[in-house]
Amino acid sequence: MHDVNNGGDRVFILHLALGGCVHAPPITFGITADTGGHIAYVIDAALTQARSASVDRVSIVTRLFSDSNLSPRHSWSSEYVADGVTIDRIATDDQRYLEKEALAADLVAFTEAFCDHIRRLPRHPDIIHAHFADAAAVAIEAQRRFGIPFVYTPHALGIDKRAQGCADESVDARIDAERAAIIAADSIIVSTHDEAERQLRAYGVAIDGRIHCLPPGVPQRPVPQGAATLADRLGAWLDHPEKPIVLAIARPVRKKNLAALIRAFMLTPALRERANLVILAGQHDRPCSREEQDVLTEMRALAATPALRGSIALPPSHDADDVSALYALAAKGGVFVNPALHEPFGLTLIEAAAMGVPVIATMNGGPCEIVETIGHGLLVDPRDEDAIGRACLAIVGDPARHARLSDAATANVGAYDWKRYATASIAVYASVGAAQPALLACDIDNTLTGCAAGARAFAEWRAGSALPFVIATGRSFDAARAVLRQWRLPEPDAYIVDVGTRLMVVDDAGRWHACPDYAAALDHDWDRSAIARALAPLGIERQPAETDGPHKLSFFGTATDAAHIRAALETTGLKARVIFSHGHLIDVIAPMGGKAAAIAAYAARHGLSLNQCVASGDSGNDVDMLEACGHAIVVANASDELAMLTPRAGLHRVRSRHAAGVMEGLDLLGLTHRVAVAA
Structure with a gap:
């Protein structure tokens, strides 16, 4: 998805730092407990990176807040720092200044607001550099939804705080958050070999190949001339x-x-x-x-x-x-x-x-x-x-x-030296942004089906390719298998069915079953019966009962009906994803579900990230995987529902239709020898 500096494109870097008073220099350190050296690090890194010829722009994203004891600039949505560098502030309902402990309570709301910010950008960032574990938690969600790789810099680690005798619930929670960040990060940048070789390894997470020791540069502190100090x-x-x-x-x-x-x-x-x-x-x-x-x-x-x-x-x-x-x-x-x-x-x-x-x-x-x-x-x-x-x-x-x-x-x-840091960090970004495709996920209807010659060419390619292949469809498991047989399409390595609410995997004996870990993950924040009750008064026609599932309710309706469903859920505070596709289908699914989430879960089972995945689709229920995977193939017959996809490196709108379009995209990615498709 995000090939950093791919094909000569200049990079868009996003630094994410939630705590403290982040503003254009000079910084008044100590104005709050969290306004410390990490802010100088972030700003000096951004300023130096922006001067690189390979960088288009750098956005430093932080919280928006208003506090009479602090500068009013913290309530500005955007602040110019230097050419190519801005501080962009994200608002939630809680616009107070929050210290680290209180900040944790606002993290869910900030994450949603941050993802909305990413969605509205004319171009997604190529990389997110998250500073501290709270920012990493937000980056993990952006990684899941949009496939944007992220780099993590911890700055200070709770595991050493525990070693100094500080053992309480807050330290334990911090260590858990740091461990999650270390696991999920595409790469980790630290400042010292002690962090790399001792501190990070104490978390018991495999980090070989992902850890980079890049000392920062000297903070800029010109000696004042003339003014009394x-x-x-x-x-x-x-x-x-x-x-x-x-x-x-x-x-x-x-x-x-x-x-x-x-x-x-x-x-x-x-x-x-x-x-x-x-x-x-x-x-x-x-x-x-x-x-x-x-x-x-x-x-x-x-x-x-x-x-x-x-x-x-x-x-x-x-x-x-x-x-x-x-x-x-x-x-x-x-x-x-x-x-x-x-x-x-x-x-x-x-x-x-x-x-x-x-x-x-x-x-x-x-x-x-x-x-x-x-x-x-x-x-x-x-x-x-x-x-x-x-x-x-x-x-x-x-x-x-x-x-x-x-x-x-x-x-x-x-x-x-900051110049040395900038060069090395941009190289790290490039190394995670240019991941080689290692898994293909395809929709069925009108993506692999619709053209017999294209389907035949895809089957021939699959027979000779070692690339793992996953089906991602709105159909049920049995219906998906039936349509593949009808079109003589190959059996995949896994099935993602029911609009990404079930992940079907095969055991050593060749028996298919739903992945229990994925099903358990979808239970989070999902109240199916309450959602059914909340939507019943809308009178929107339900699809047949067999199309429903433990994490899915399905309707027939228009885009307007889908909007009414979203409004009803927002009014009640119930959490769900509403997916409109094929011009008349509406699926209400668990908030943690969707094709992208299921692809991420399957990829993780095999040590892969979304950035290493290729998705191909044609309709609205494919949007999340087309946005999240490292590469996306949009076939020429795609519906207008995909017109809203953000143009980016890695998004390939091909000229061929149906499975022939999938083949064209795979060829663009260098993943196949050319397979002739008869007219």
Whole structure:
């Protein structure tokens, strides 16, 4: 479906990031608990990717919300960032700003709104890059409905949080969501080898061949010129603001271990004599979680002790210029410290390196790799406060060592380069977008039937092809088998029948049976009896009882009747899919059903994704599989119901009718030698 850069087409990339305040730079980090380094990652990645000649546009999709404490720009549906880059915001009924825990409750509504957004686009994105597991859950549904491949970047993983002693239901749920994301992702991009080789493997999911370690680049932080910043106002807190500074920048949460840094500073008198301590711990005047309030209260109490008064600054607010200016000040004999109990990557450490600042960093997680690569600092056990203080003094108290580490920082930070990241990430996108077709799914009526010569050619091709073949039809199982025999068409490897509400597979003894796992999946959010009661007052003619099924109700009617059914279901809040086809058939099926869902389920049994599937059809009940599969063949005799299909790479509208059109499409895909079709 989505051959990235296929045939010279330029790529449409969609980054999906739900949490925090995503807006055009500069970013005010810490304005909310979820407004952290991942936002810089997403925006800098998008900006650099958009400058590639192979990229058409980049859309950063996030939530739309309105909050009087935050910028009104978050209620804009779209925001220009740079040429080829926009931030596009999706609204749900809940337009409050939501922290991570509350965001989970809105995820179902956001997913529906996101899929509606994709459906309305003039062109589907070629790839979705999902950031964190919540975004991956949304991407999984888009993958299921539209066949858009997705790449997952976790940024931080709950399994390490559990290893640090945090074991509760929220952590367990997060780990489950991350495991689902790892399983479903077409590829996974991480920043460190620790994530790739240790953290991800702890989930017990096969990841070989899908994991790519691509370090991000250095966040762009120009040093402000002329404007007064916090670096100029440190005298408001410090008795001797001319001293070098020990600088830390992190959210006020326990895992960032900022109170331990204050205690380390207190326990090291020689360090206090030589330097001041400056900590930017978010924006103190915003609404905070209980944890953040507790951490800030502890930090303020420590700062108020007589030993520290006049040598520590905890500014209550800061902006991007303040951060840049403080990095520049720390480069003059000071040091940057990341004392986190565990740090997945450590973007601030490469920010510091770009400004020539030596670092002290936690030995747990990504900082080990960063410090080893750049060589600009020391690693410490974050639980050893004496060691933190001694390490800071070892750099601040030794000008020659400081100079060596500063030189190493500026000389080696080029290992973290956004251009290199952009090139490599686009190549990853291409590798998942260009999946070779590995399964064919065909409708029967008017797709494989309708032309005896075409049906004969298809049967000849099938006899000599090893490509797995699945029937996907609105007919019942018995009726589907009968019409295949009538047209002398080959038996498939599986039958998807009753408009994608039953998946029929064969056992080792050659007996056909309905896949129980697929049937169980369709039970989710499906109340057949309630739907039947809700639709009865409409008086729309039912099809014969034998056409119904456990996950399907069928009617005769017009497109207007189908619209009335959708309206009735929406009014009652009942969930179902309404499919209008062949100009007079209406099927109301389980919300998790449909031909695309059944193809995905069968493909997954064989280690395949929808992106590796080819679908061919002619009518409205084929729409979902034609949109979702990697390649779609629309035969020339297709009904007007398929006029609404979004033009895209992978959608092939052929010139031949019926099975001859299927053969034409297979030939275009290089899946068959030419089989002559008699006139």
